[in-house]
Amino acid sequence: MANVPVVTKNLIIINVLFWLATVVLRRTGVDLNDILGLHYIGSDRFFPTQLLTYMFMHDAASFSNILFNMFAVFIFGRVIEQVWGPKRFLLYYLITGIGAGLVQQVAWYIDLRPFLQAVDDYLINGDSAVLSRYLNIVEGVIYPSDMVVAAKEQLLDRMVTVGASGAVFGILLAFGMLFPNAPLFIMFIPIPIKAKYMVIGYGVIEFFAGVSRVSGDNVAHFAHLGGMLFGFFLIRHWKKKGIGNGFFLG
Template identity: 40%
Template sequence: MSEFRYYRPNPFPPVVKNLIIINVLVFLAQLTFQNSKTVDLDNLFALHDVHSVFFKPHQLITHLFMHGGFDHIFFNMFALWMFGRELENSWGAKRFLIFYMACGLGAALLHLGVLYFEMEPVMKVFRSLPADQQALYLESPEFRVNTATLGASGAVFGCLAAFGYLFPNTMIYVYFLLPLKAKWFVLIYAGLELWLGIKNSAGDNVAHFAHLGGAVTGIILVLLWNKTDRRRFY
C-alpha cells in the first residue's frame, strides 16, 4: 500500500516571511533617515530614469524593498502574503524566490523602457540648455528625470498574475466584500492598469507599466514552468 502524507500549508512560508521582514526593516530605515541632510535613501536605492544622475544598476533590485508610505507597504505586504504564500507552498522556497525577483526585475525594465521614451523630449530640451543651466537641473528633485520609483508592487503583481493562472477559480473578496474569481480579478485589474498607463493622467504617480511588467513576467515564467510540470491547481 502506498503511503499517503498530508502536508499542511504553511501560513508564513520562509521566503514570504523574510521578504516581509526585510521590507519592514527598510521602511523603518526610510523613516529614520527621511529628514537627514547627509543620507538620501531614495536617491541611493530607489529606481531612477536612466537619464538621471542618480541612476545606478543596483536600483533595479533595491527599489523593490522601499516604499512611499504606510499604506503603500501595508497593501503590498498584505498582497505578498495573500498570494505569495500559496505560490511558495506549491513551488517551494527556491523557485518562489527566483520568481519573485524575476518579476520585480521585469517590472523595472518595462518601466524604464516606457520612461525612457517619455523623457526623451524633456532631455532634448535639457541638452539644448547652456552648461550652467544644465547644472541647476542635474540634481534637482523638480527635474522630472530625477523622480524616484519605489515599491514591491511589480513583483507582487507577478504573484497576483501567477495566482490567477494557477488558481483561477479561487474566490477573492474585493475590499473584503465583493466575491470575484481570481481569473476575472486579474484580467480586470490588468486591463485597468493598461488603460491608466496609456491615459497617463497628470498627477498620477503610480507606475502602471511596472505593474504590467511584473504581471507579464509572472505569466511567462508560469507558462514556461508548466511545460514540464503538468500538475493542475484549483
Template identity: 40%
Template sequence: MRTPILTPIVRTLIVLNVVVFIVQSINHQYDNQIISLFGLYYFESEKFNPIQLVSYMFVHSSSRHLISNMLGLFFIGPMLERFWGEKRFLVFYMLTGIGAGLLYMGVKYFDYASLIDATKAYVLHPDLEMFKKFLAEFYPNGLPGMATEYIPSSGRINVQDSVIIAEESLRAVLNTPTIGASGAVFGVMAGFGMLFPNTELTLFPIPIPIKAKYLVALYALFEYYSGIHKTPGDNIAHFAHLGGMLIAFIIIKIWGKSRNNFY
C-alpha cells in the same frame, strides 16, 4: 479564501520591507539617502546603478504604499510558495520585480527620448521665444521642483537662465527614482491567477467573490488604461505593474503548470 499561514520566504520579504521602511522613517535625511541609493533610476541618470533593479523593491514612499504591497504579498504569496517551494518562489518574486523595473525603464525610454533630444537641441540653439514653446510642450504642468530654484528672483529669465533651467529640468526628470515592491507583487498576483484561476477572492470593501483569473484580468486592464491615460499628479508606475504581470506570465509558461485548477 482563508487567511494564509505565513511561509518562510514571504515572512522574510515582509520583514525586510518593514525594516527598511522603519529606518526610512527615523528622519528625513535617512529617507532621502535610502531612496537616493536604492531607488531605481533611469539608465541614463547619473545616479543609475544596476543593483537598483533589485534594491528598489525594498523601498517605499509611505506607510500606505508599504501596507498595500505587503498585504498583497501576505494574502497571495504563501499559496505560491507552498506550491513551488521556497527557492522557486524567491526566484519568481525577484525575476518579476526585476522584469517590472526593466519594462518600466523601456517605456520611459520612449517618454524621455524626445525630451532629451529637445533639451540638447535647445541648449545648442537657445532662444527665449522657443523656450516658451519648449516648456509648453514638455512641462505643461510646470517645471520640476528642483529646476524652479534656477529661476531668478525677479522672474525675468534671460537666454543663459533658460539654458540652465532646461538642463536642470532634464536632470530632475532623469533623477526621479522608482521605488516599491508593486511590480513583484503584481507578478505574484498574476502567477496566482494563472495557477489557481478558479479560486474565489473577495475585494474589500465589496463583499462579492470573484475568481482569481477575472480579478487579475481586471487589474491588468485597469493598469494599462491608467498608464495610457495618466492624469496629472499620478506618480504610480502603472507599466511597472504590467511588467511584473507580463514576466510572471512568461515564467509560468516556461516552467509549465503542473495542475490547471484549484478549489
C-alpha cells in the same frame, strides 16, 4: 507568523525593516529611497543594483503603500510558495520585480524622449520652441547651455520609483494562473470574483491608468504591468519546459 513559509515571511520582514530604516534616517537628512530606489537610467544617480534594491523600498510618508503590498505578499505569496517551494517562489519574485523595473525604464524613456530631443535641439541650434513646453523658459530667449543641462539633470534625478508592487502584481498573476477559478472577495464588492477575472481586471485598470497620464498620479502603473508581463512569460516558460505542470489548474 509561525506558519508562514520562510521566503514569504522573510520578504515581509526585510521590506518592513527597510521601511522603518527609511523613516528613521529621513529625520536625519538621509534619503534611503534616493539611494536605493530605482532612478531613470539616464540619471547620474542610477546604479544597476537599484533594479534589485528598489523593490524592498517604500515611501516613508505612506504607511498604506507597504501595508497593502505586504498584505498581498502574505495572502497570495504564502500560497504560491507552498505550491512552488521556497527557491522557485523567490526566483519568481525577484525576476518579476526586476522585470517590472525594466519595463518602467522603457516607459520613462518613451515619456522622456520628446523632452530629451528638445534639449538636444536647443543645445545644437538654439531652438527653444519645443523646450519651452517642458521647462519654465521663454520661447526665443537664449539661455546658457549649462543652465539647460542642469535643468535636464534635475528633472531626471527626480524620476525615481520604489516599492514591491511590481513583484506583487507578478504574484497576483501567478495566483490567477495557478488557481483561475478560486473565488476572491474585493473590498466594496459584495460578490466573489474568480481569480482569473480579477487579474485581468487589474491589468486593464493599470494599462489605462498608465496611458491616461493623470496629473499628480505618481504610481508606476507600467511597472505593475511589467511584473505581470514577466510573470506570465516566466510561467509559460516553466510550463513549456515541463516544470511544475502538475501545479497549474485550468
